[in-house]
Amino acid sequence: MKKFNDIWVFIETTNNQTKRVGLELLAKAHELAQEANMKAIPVVCPEGSFAPQSIVAALKSAITDEQPFAVLFGSTPLGKEISAGLTAAMDLGIASDCSNIIYRKSEDDFMFIRPTYDGKLNATITLKTYPQVGSFHAGAFPLNDKTPDMDLNKKILSIEEDPSLIKSRFIEFLEDSGLADSDIESASVLVAGGRGVGSAEGFDLLRELAKLLGGNIAASRAAVDEGWISKDYQVGATGKTVAPKVYIACGISGAPAHVVGMKDSEIIIAINTNGAEPIFDIADYRIVGDLHKVLPELISILKESRK
Numbered sequence: 485m486k487k488f489n490d491i492w493v494f495i496e497t498t499n500n501q502t503k504r505v506g507l508e509l510l511a512k513a514h515e516l517a518q519e520a521n522m523k524a525i526p527v528v529c530p531e532g533s534f535a536p537q538s539i540v541a542a543l544k545s546a547i548t549d550e551q552p553f554a555v556l557f558g559s560t561p562l563g564k565e566i567s568a569g570l571t572a573a574m575d576l577g578i579a580s581d582c583s584n585i586i587y588r589k590s591e592d593d594f595m596f597i598r599p600t601y602d603g604k605l606n607a608t609i610t611l612k613t614y615p616q617v618g619s620f621h622a623g624a625f626p627l628n629d630k631t632p633d634m635d636l637n638k639k640i641l642s643i644e645e646d647p648s649l650i651k652s653r654f655i656e657f658l659e660d661s662g663l664a665d666s667d668i669e670s671a672s673v674l675v676a677g678g679r680g681v682g683s684a685e686g687f688d689l690l691r692e693l694a695k696l697l698g699g700n701i702a703a704s705r706a707a708v709d710e711g712w713i714s715k716d717y718q719v720g721a722t723g724k725t726v727a728p729k730v731y732i733a734c735g736i737s738g739a740p741a742h743v744v745g746m747k748d749s750e751i752i753i754a755i756n757t758n759g760a761e762p763i764f765d766i767a768d769y770r771i772v773g774d775l776h777k778v779l780p781e782l783i784s785i786l787k788e789s790r791k
């Protein structure tokens with residue numbers, strides 16, 4: 485396939501809000517584009533709700549017509565579904581769940597970096613096919629003042645729903661259910677609980693603090709495995725990757741498989757009874773104490789300060 489000069493970034497929206505991971509990727513694509521003398525193009529769906537298969541068909545047609553150099557996706561449920569469908573439909577290679585991307589001038593391609601073995605090693609992946617397709621987890625790249633305006637060069641896909649293609653369909657957002665609440669990747673504050681929380685009811689304290697801070701709750705796999713909270717809230721190697729402004733780890737030891745999913749948070753606060761736990765190695769603020777005593781105090785201070 486002939487290689488043109490655009491790096492497309494697939495931008496997702498939820499409830500009319502652009503997902504942060506798309507903007508992070510656009511910032512990185514802009515940087516790469518300058519380095520490689522290309523253009524970064526945000527690619528968006530028109531208003532409305534479309535089946536993933538229809539989006540794949542529209543992307544395939546646009547790619548065939550315009551032959552971009554690369555197409556980058558966020559590692560979100562939709563991003564994963566579309567990137568997998570697209571690469572299968574076009575017989576392309578893909579590097580999934582990456583944390584970095586480097587332009588290799590000598591080969592005129594990208595090197596995709598993907599954490600492996602619980603984040604202890606990085607795998608470098610190159611693709612033989614164009615466009616080069618990769619997906620990236622939230623927080624892999626910072627938002628900065630160089631993030632280009634979304635409307636600059638924006639490409640709106642032309643999507644036609646073909647009923648014969650559709651295999652699944654989005655129905656609705658469930659505002660008040662636990663599921664609708666579990667978009668932890670977009671939260672700017674996360675209050676995360678681990679085995680130290682002790683019970684499902686123990687998460688009520690975390691919920692109260694999260695609500696006061698305008699954030700959400702999250703969990704370690706141990707808390708999920710105990711059945712105290714749904715897997716939708718799990719952070720880590722086999723859960724979600726998050727990068728909020730503030731991550732408050734309550735009763736979490738800081739195992740590598742957990743840390744790999746939250747280490748890019750801007751500020752990490754750890755509350756743990758054992759001051760020797762590895763979570764304290766990456767924490768910016770360390771509170772050695774029982775979370776069942778520390779959290780009520782924090783909550784009461786916050787409430788008091790808002791009177």
Ligand SMILES: Cc1cc2nc3c(=O)[nH]c(=O)nc-3n(C[C@H](O)[C@H](O)[C@H](O)COP(=O)(O)OP(=O)(O)OC[C@H]3O[C@@H](n4cnc5c(N)ncnc54)[C@H](O)[C@@H]3O)c2cc1C
Nearest residue numbers: 678679680704705706720721722723735736737742757775
């Ligand atoms: C293939 C694989 C994939 C995995 N994927 C994930 C993943 O995606 N996410 C994930 O989190 N883990 C994952 N794990 C599991 C991971 O290795 C750890 O076992 C897990 O993260 C431990 O969770 P935890 O810190 O809540 O529990 P623990 O390690 O048991 O730590 C509990 C902590 O709570 C503290 N504590 C106890 N009581 C209190 C109290 N009252 N107040 C304050 N602190 C208290 C203790 O000092 C301790 O530090 C994975 C493991 C494997 C093998």
